[in-house]
Amino acid sequence: MASPPRHGKPRQGPSYRLALFDRDFLLSPAMRGVRLQIETEKAEEALRAWGVRSTIVVFGSSRLREDGPPHHAGWYAEARAFGRIASERGGALQLVAGLRDNVIATGGGPGLMEAACRGAHDAGAPAIGFNIRLPHEQQPNPYTTPELTFQFHYFAIRKLHLAMRARALVVFPGGFGTLDELFEILTLRQAGRMGRVPVVLVDEAYWRRLINWEVLVEEGMIAPGDMELLHFAAGAEAAWHLLDDAGVRLRA
Template identity: 45%
Template sequence: MSANRILRQRNFASAQEELRRSAPARGAQEQTPSYRLAFADEEFLLREELRPVRMQLELLKPELLQQEAGIEATLVIFGSARIPEPAQARAALETAQRSGDADAERRARKQLEFSAYYEEARRLAEIVTRETQACGTPIYVVTGGGPGIMEAGNRGAYETGGKSIGLNIVLPHEQHPNAYITPELCFRFHYFAMRKFHFLMRSVALVAFPGGYGTLDELFEALCLIQTGKCRPRPILMFGREFWSRVIDFDYLVDSGMISPGDEKLFRFVDSAEEAWQVLEHEYDLKNNAQCSTP
């Protein structure tokens, strides 16, 4: 053994080593829950009093794994899990038309209309992934990891040969990860708060496609943090001017004094993947950035 290696030896056994060399339990004392190593005692870690520790673990695990993967900049894509892929939407409309159910046909037509957003989310992820892979700091797409718009974002990155991240959440009706997330970057959260924290930690921009309560929650948390100066400004792109203008009357919020004049400028509307990319390209000068030039 070299002297250099001896100088760098650990002074204490690692937790893994300690666990591996633990002998099988003998006697009544060693078989009790109190005798288990705390870090290997699942029952103990799941106690109500250990919630702060579990929250810290949910902060640390994705953070460390993304650090190890070299991920420094992300584009966050928010949007509804209920927006289908166009081919699926067309097939659903044909089925509804054959059924003779007018309400079902009306809903299916609306789904087909909204499926255009799936395609735009997929194309935006494809453009961002392709155009920044040669950068010194590539931009990775991150989504909530589920179906709909989330699937479209991960799919766009996958289809252009890039990696992407999925931040899944445990729900009463289980949400499974979509098939396009890079497996080693597929995370699962218990706490919504920790999940939203990770959405923002590395984000250089956020894109909100049409969605419901979950999308609104994620969008307004980002707007509030930027408005109050709790995090640095960054582009917030609301995809689909017609949808968002009907859902939220920002002019009325200003007129009624609920937000200050200028707060409506914390975001901007976009209506195509190319328009969204142009905003990012301009904001970060990606076109003239030598680090992003093709070798």
Template identity: 40%
Template sequence: MTEKDQRISDKFRQKNWNEIKINDSWMIFKIMGEFVRGFEGMSRLGPCVSMFGSARTQVDHRYYALAEEIAYGITQIGFGIITGGGPGIMEAANKGARRGGGQSIGLGIELPFESGNNEFIDKDLSHSFDYFFVRKVLLVKYAQGFVVLPGGFGTLDELFEAITLIQTDKIGRFPIVLVGRKYWGGLIDWFKDTLLQERKISEKDLKLFRVVDTSEEAVGHIKAFYDKYTVKQNF
């Protein structure tokens, strides 16, 4: 049995009813501890923008360079950068934040196939979590905007979390920027041709985000939003 097979087997190991109940009870304290540690670590931050995208993006890819440039531009209008702490787009965003002299925050997740947070995160702002949902709360709670570059399932999860919270008025509206018209075009078409046509969303829901291609457009949209509205923390 390979190491990967063993991990899967351990996850599905049969537990008796009492063992399940005991483990669930103690899990509450672990979850609470991660939230407390996260809230305390993030409470010192100024206004920030969370940036998302694929961990698989290579350093020589144009989206890596674009993420770095956007992050740099965002720091120049007074915001720090929060990422998931990993490689790819996240690394590029943290790199841009450091180059711009802004706060560079990384909220990593403990995974067997990743080697920890990237090197461009401020040492005192590098955090790691076991639970995805704890990290997602922090990525939203301490962000005054989202910039979403091309990514996979994790990126989509984080994007739809923010859109849903804003759509349902669980949090106040903040700017959500999707970078890459060609990349996101098929998804936007599906929103319009399927979700909207079948009345699963409304026309105004399509205005909850902006799709752009350039760093200037991304940074400009965030700046224009906060030229009009007050910066505030979410929930």
């Protein structure tokens, strides 16, 4: 039998902690579903407070720099120009009935994501950064709007927020992460799980050198009509015209 507490003071174990402040409990496997919901709702509340109804998602390499090799610097300049053009012409600068459309959204990191956010910043428009917590910490770029700069633990929730408000996807040259996000959206479109969201790849030469898209059709891996999910643009202005033709513009 356990000895009674001294001086009548009750003993308190972890079970006595308020659940809200019990870190061990909240980080336990049993609470994973709750953590997923919390990550979803925190970003949702902030986006709702800013009236963000729709986004234009921009993907691209985090490794490129403005002062890099000429073709890298060119991609950076085009991504920055696109962020400005889309913000000025798409409606991100204007609240209509308390709602804001076509806000630039990226993964929040450096490189071409920074460039697109910088373009929105040049226009005086908000920019969203959906950052992810990584072993080697990813720092948010300085051009995302502070109230719309998020950090996620779960890739799934980050992907959810990147996709759920997207009215268009514009993809600049990138590596594994860019390809992952690109094929995620293409798969959703192909499977009919996403609306008619146009997908524009900037710099056709890069994308055709990287992927032989026609092989997928020739080998029967995708239907010929699936190629219509892809559009290619030479640069920022051409990318915006493709979106404008697809109806991605300021809503009345």
